[in-house]
Amino acid sequence: MAKLILLAVVFYILYSLVKKQKAVPPPAMREEEMVRCAHCGIHLPRSECILSGGEIFCSDEHRRLHRK
Numbered sequence: 001m002a003k004l005i006l007l008a009v010v011f012y013i014l015y016s017l018v019k020k021q022k023a024v025p026p027p028a029m030r031e032e033e034m035v036r037c038a039h040c041g042i043h044l045p046r047s048e049c050i051l052s053g054g055e056i057f058c059s060d061e062h063r064r065l066h067r068k
Contacts, residue, residue, distance in 0.1 A: 039066040 032045045038055040039062035050057045057063040
């Protein structure tokens with residue numbers, strides 16, 4: 001009888017741990033400002049842009065082409 005109670009307690013603990021793991025919500029994605037490339041007009045996240053002379057570019061190539 002004691003083995004049956006011990007087995008039930010172990011099962012309950014494992015079930016609670018698994019349920020708690022599934023209940024954790026995924027981390028929220030951080031919103032980021034979108035900016036526009038001065039050369040081609042594509043929109044990209046501010047963290048991925050290249051700033052040059054007060055203008056925003058999507059790549060180093062577009063920065064060079066825009067100056068010409």
